Amino acid sequence: MKEFQSDLSSALRLNIGGKKFWTTIDTVTQREPDSMLAAMFSGRHTLSQDPNNGYVFVDRDGKHFRHILNWLRDGVVPTLEEAEYTELLREAEYYQLLGLIDGIQDDLNKRKEEEELRTELTRTDIIKCIQSERVRFRGVNLSGIDLSKLDLSFVDFSYACLKNVFFSRANLQCAKFRDVDAEGAIFHNATLRECEFTGANLRGALLAGTNLQSANLQDACLVGCSFCGADLRSAHLQNADLTNANLEGANLEGANLKGAKLNSAKLKNANLQRAYLRHVNLRDTDLEGAKLDGANLLGAIR
Template sequence: MQPPVLLNIGGSRYETTADTLTQRDPGSLLAAVLSGGAGAHGLPTTEDGAVFVDRDGELFRHVLNWLRDGAVPALADAEYRQLLQEAEYYRLPGLIDCINERIGDWDDKLERTSEAELTRKDVIKCIQADKVRFRGVNLSGLDLSKLDLSEVDFSCGCIEETKFSLANLHKAKFGEQIFKSLLWTEPTFKVQTYKSADLTGANLTGANLEGANLKGAKLSGSNLQGANLQRAYLREVDLRETQLTGAKLGGANLLGAIR
């Protein structure tokens, strides 16, 4: 029998074994702590010898259950986003992939509105203003090719199968930062759908696509230099001849991407 490993996660006490913490993902932070000692990784120990980690103690039970049997529970979308941050902290790529799969499945179940709320002419009129926001707006299926859409805010919107070929999307915002808020528990803004968007040859330099679902999008020949693609869902995306110099891809799901 192995002696139990004591963990104190944000004030919540857990007891487990060394095998549980190391077998499923030997490269994780917790596995590294066991091999090198808590102090070697800047993690203190409590008086009873427990390794203290200043993270969400309640969410850690899902992390520990995944380490035990590979199970990911059914959660609300916002909770999946929070659990994803924990998985990234503990360096668990297997759990990260599982969560991104669940987020992608959640998106696939969203009911798609058949008609866009604006026309191309409406968009052209809007972008003549000093500051343009299309937050939460359904632009599905519109042809916005060759338009200057630099610095436009598309957060929470729907651009499924929207055409952006050769459009200027310099510093455009597509991701939704509210997912990071611990106070946000209901999927109020879960409208964003960017699947199958045609961004061929688009200028996306410095664009914020953090957490965006771009499954199957066409990005061939586009410029994504310096773009934020952290935790983006990029499965089956066409990235041929795409410029990615300086792009942030931490936690992005690129399974099946064409490169």
């Protein structure tokens, strides 16, 4: 073995516990100049170099050393599983890379906070919450929970994950569902009067028999939803995607469907009196027996 000669512009070959890496002196010394790793190659220390291949051997596990090099190159903390973060943290502490240590700890704390937010609530938890004066479940994951028959009026569910939630016969008057993911949720016979569903994903949801009077469903994804017998009087459905939706027997009197997609939608026996349907494409829509008295059909494609 020969002594390692420092040259700040030279390539550097490292053998970390049997794993080999190529980098430069600049990379290992510039981002974290006060680290032990930088000190090793500062020229102040004597290191042994293999005369046959030029590798400097460091007796540490090389499993995560590529993440250390990437941190030194780009300053980006890798995304890893918690167990791997613990291993990387151990190596960062050994090499005294304080910036990387802080970055890992920040990521672990952030994950902990997010995990606490994702903690599943029970029906009992929800009942306790709604007894308070103002209730918000913004951004909370409530997937699959049974919230049937509860009084959830005025509750703010905006940005929450409500996949397959059971809201049957619940009172949700004036509740907010802005940008929620409620794919497959069941609202059968629920009261949704004056609710806000702007930008919500309700793909495949069951809304049969619901009261959606004056509800705001603008820009919502309502693909494949069932609104059979629902009360949608004066509802706002501008730019909503109702492709393959079933609105048989629904009351859409005075509803605004400007820009709505009704491809293959079923509106058999629906009440569309005084509904706003200007320039809507109704070509593939089933309108058998539908009431269109007073509906604004100017420019509609039929």
